[in-house]
Amino acid sequence: xxxxxxxxxxxxxxxxxxxxxxxxxxxxxxxxxxxxxxxxxxxxxxxxxxxxxxxxxxxxxxxxxxxxxxxxxxxxxxxxxxxxxxxxxxxxxxxxxxxxxxxxxxxxxxxxxxxxxxxxxxxxxxxxxxxxxxxxxxxxxxxxxxxxxxxxxxxxxxxxxxxxxxxxxxxxxxxxxxxxxxxxxxxxxxxxxxxxxxxxxxxxxxxxxxxxxxxxxxxxxxxxxxxxxxxxxxxxxxx
Amino acid sequence: xxxxxxxxxxxxxxxxxxxxxxxxxxxxxxxxxxxxxxxxxxxxxxxxxxxxxxxxxxxxxxxxxxxxxxxxxxxxxxxxxxxxxxxxxxxxxxxxxxxxxxxxxxxxxxxxxxxxxxxxxxxxxxxxxxxxxxxxxxxxxxxxxxxxxxxxxxxxxxxxxxxxxxxxxxxxxxxxxxxxxxxxxxxxxxxxxxxxxxxxxxxxxxxxxxxxxxxxxxxxxxxxxxxxxxxxxxxxxxxxxxxxxxxxxxxxxxxxxxxx
Numbered sequence: 001x002x003x004x005x006x007x008x009x010x011x012x013x014x015x016x017x018x019x020x021x022x023x024x025x026x027x028x029x030x031x032x033x034x035x036x037x038x039x040x041x042x043x044x045x046x047x048x049x050x051x052x053x054x055x056x057x058x059x060x061x062x063x064x065x066x067x068x069x070x071x072x073x074x075x076x077x078x079x080x081x082x083x084x085x086x087x088x089x090x091x092x093x094x095x096x097x098x099x100x101x102x103x104x105x106x107x108x109x110x111x112x113x114x115x116x117x118x119x120x121x122x123x124x125x126x127x128x129x130x131x132x133x134x135x136x137x138x139x140x141x142x143x144x145x146x147x148x149x150x151x152x153x154x155x156x157x158x159x160x161x162x163x164x165x166x167x168x169x170x171x172x173x174x175x176x177x178x179x180x181x182x183x184x185x186x187x188x189x190x191x192x193x194x195x196x197x198x199x200x201x202x203x204x205x206x207x208x209x210x211x212x213x214x215x216x217x218x219x220x221x222x223x224x225x226x227x228x229x230x231x232x233x234x235x236x237x238x239x
Numbered sequence: 240x241x242x243x244x245x246x247x248x249x250x251x252x253x254x255x256x257x258x259x260x261x262x263x264x265x266x267x268x269x270x271x272x273x274x275x276x277x278x279x280x281x282x283x284x285x286x287x288x289x290x291x292x293x294x295x296x297x298x299x300x301x302x303x304x305x306x307x308x309x310x311x312x313x314x315x316x317x318x319x320x321x322x323x324x325x326x327x328x329x330x331x332x333x334x335x336x337x338x339x340x341x342x343x344x345x346x347x348x349x350x351x352x353x354x355x356x357x358x359x360x361x362x363x364x365x366x367x368x369x370x371x372x373x374x375x376x377x378x379x380x381x382x383x384x385x386x387x388x389x390x391x392x393x394x395x396x397x398x399x400x401x402x403x404x405x406x407x408x409x410x411x412x413x414x415x416x417x418x419x420x421x422x423x424x425x426x427x428x429x430x431x432x433x434x435x436x437x438x439x440x441x442x443x444x445x446x447x448x449x450x451x452x453x454x455x456x457x458x459x460x461x462x463x464x465x466x467x468x469x470x471x472x473x474x475x476x477x478x479x480x481x482x483x484x485x486x487x488x489x490x491x492x493x494x495x496x497x498x499x
Contacts, residue, residue, distance in 0.1 A: 056330050059498040076334040084330035090323040094259035095252065100327075106248040107331050109241075135259070151327075 003070060004031040005159050005190045006055065011064035013050055013214075024050040025061070025214040032159075032207075037181070037191045039205035041198070041233060046211040048194040052163055055192075056084055068159065080108075083157035087164035089148030093137025097123065097147055101132070101154065108155040122150035126176065142173045149177060160184065160191045166200060178204065202229040210236050245333050246341040253345025254352075257311060263349070266307040270357045273299035278364045289370045296364065297379060300357045304387045309415075311349055312394025313407040315342060320499055321404075335495045343395055343487060350391050354384055375465050378472070379456055385479045386454040390415055392483045393449060399490040400497060414448055421445050422452035453478055 011028040014021050025047045032038050040048050053059045055066050057074050071078035091100065098119065105115030123129045126146040131139075139147065145168060152160065165177045181191065181204050195201055201208070208225065210218040210233060218236045225232050257263050277295030281288035316339075319325040328338055358380060362372055394411040401407040424441060433441075453475045460468060 053499075056326075058326060058329060060496070076332045076337070078332075079330060080332040082330075084326070086323070086326055088323075089327070091327060092252075092256045092319075092322075092324050094256045099252065099255060103248050103252050104331070106244055107333060109244075 002034050004033050004067075005036075005069060006032040006192065007065070007067040007070075008051065008055065009065045011051065011054060011066065012062045013047075013054065013059070014062055023214055025054075028064070028211070028214065028216055030209055030216060030219055032190060032192060034190055035188045036207050037185050037193065037205050038207045038209060039201040040192060040194045040209050040211060041196075041201065042211035043237065045213075047214040048211055049163065050214075051211070052084075052161060052192070052194060055161065081157055082159040082161060083152040083155070084161045085148050085152045085163065085165055087167050088141075089144050091136040091144065091147075094135060096133050096135055097128070097150075098132040100136075100151060104151060104154045110155075118154060122153060123147075125153075126150045127172075141168050142170050145169055146173055146176065149180065153180070158189060160189060162191065162193045162195075164195055165193065166195065166197050174200075198230050198233060208232075212237055242334075242337055245337045246344060249328065249333070249338060249341025250344035250348060253315070253342050254348040257315075257345070257349045258352075262310070263353075266303060266310075266353065267356065269306075270300070270303040270353075271360060273303050274357070274361050274364060278368065281368060288368060292365060292368055292370055293376065296361050297383070300354075300361060300380075301383055301386075303357065304354065304383065305390060305415075307353060308350055308387050308391045309394050309408060309411050311346060312391040313398050313401075313411045314404045315346060316395070316398040316494075317401060317404050317407055320402075325499060329499070336491050339399060339491050339494050340487070343392075346391060346395065347388075350387060354387065375460060378460065378465065378468060381472070382454050382456040382475070385475060386451070389418075389449045389451075389454075389479055389482060392486045396486050396490045399494040415451065417444070418449040418451040421448060421450060449482055450478070 008031070009029050011025050013025040014023045028047065028051060030038075040051065042048050050059070054061045054064075055068070055073055056079070057076075060074075066073040068078040069081055073079075101115055101119040102112075104110075105112065105118075110118065119132060120129070123132055126149055128143060128146055128150065131143070136144065136147070149165075162177075162181070165181070166174050169177065178200060181193070184191065185204065185206075193201065193205065202222075205222055207221050208218065208229070209216060217239075222229075227235075274296055277292060277299050280295050281291045284291060316325075319342075325338070329335070333341075365372055390411070393414050394407070397407040397410045397414075401410065421441075421444060428438060428441060456468070456471075456475075459471060463471075
């Protein structure tokens with residue numbers, strides 16, 4: 001069997017807002033294997049974003065382990081082959097896409113020519129060609145999200161983490177993101193998607209993990225779920 | 240090598256970010272106004288215009304330097320955490336230490352560019368009024384630069400662990416004031432000879448907070464003259480570098496454990 005792209009083992013996390021202690025995750029474990037498109041589903045506050053933040057080392061777990069391509073996710077090297085597209089991409093308004101791509105080119109060790117070529121290709125792909133020298137502060141929310149998508153694809157990642165990828169997008173943007181996900185799935189790229197859009201997940205995911213109150217309630221291959229995803233989701237949550 | 244590339248790439252981004260920021264231009268305009276005010280003040284006493292221009296011009300640059308550097312140092316990291324732009328960088332193969340050092344280096348570029356600009360404007364005014372830029376003036380400006388570097392570092396330290404911009408600015412300001420007060424306490428300790436434990440606590444405070452009296456070169460200059468300041472300048476420069484490394488080290492330790 002292949003080694004997992006992502007290994008999440010016994011994650012526990014409690015947010016400490018003294019005097020309040022809010023449990024966010026209790027004993028969350030799952031693996032994602034190469035080529036899988038895994039949907040992390042759950043109601044608001046279920047622990048999806050906390051899990052993603054721990055995977056990306058934005059926050060630390062109280063206990064447990066996360067490994068990306070076999071490397072402890074606390075090490076920056078573990079993020080070399082992954083990309084993250086947040087629900088709302090936040091970029092410094094004073095910077096231009098061209099400067100941000102230049103930064104990516106340096107971090108991922110691309111030559112200036114390669115960076116420029118990739119940037120032009122990706123900006124055209126997300127229909128933002130000609131906007132490379134416009135400051136990010138001038139972009140609409142949808143345009144920013146498309147720019148985020150372009151930057152997420154810059155270094156041909158082998159593992160994509162998408163947090164609510166359709167939120168705030170117009171129909172064109174939604175279609176674009178879904179097309180990219182389907183295309184990347186065909187290419188065998190591994191993905192972890194957090195979303196509330198069950199129809200979208202039904203069309204794209206190959207495995208469903210349902211989180212509820214910080215616990216994994218269900219972890220099934222989608223082909224093993226015989227009922228529509230919506231029905232399955234509400235049934236699991238209700239139980 | 241990879242780390243160095245990451246640090247320099249990020250420092251460039253941080254510099255561009257501040258260079259295009261409206262607040263940065265606000266500081267430049269304020270600086271020009273302050274310096275211009277010191278030039279206008281020379282009309283008050285044409286016979287002592289050199290003294291007025293040197294004293295007031297220097298005070299103006301110090302004041303605007305304080306305001307701008309405390310602000311820039313104390314808010315950058317918090318702002319990037321608040322608006323979540325920090326996630327863009329940390330989701331890349333960039334460690335928190337690289338992020339911290341890259342940001343600090345970028346802020347150093349901002350400090351150098353602001354300071355050089357203020358000095359340039361000031362020296363132009365001096366030239367117009369006919370005041371010669373002596374080695375004493377240049378030395379005083381070098382000390383001011385060292386002082387601002389320390390202020391930037393203290394601001395940056397609070398920015399790396401505080402969650403509120405206002406708290407970070409106030410803590411930076413308070414730390415610098417404490418840094419000034421420690422010299423006075425030195426005098427009282429010599430006078431009162433307190434118990435060993437109090438002396439130990441005081442020494443600890445003196446190490447943690449920047450010892451601002453080091454940067455009071457004017458009194459020392461008047462006492463010993465420019466030709467005898469070499470060793471003092473070397474000592475203060477080394478103290479500044481050591482203090483910056485110490486504070487950045489602590490910041491890095493705190494920031495690496497922080498939930499973002």
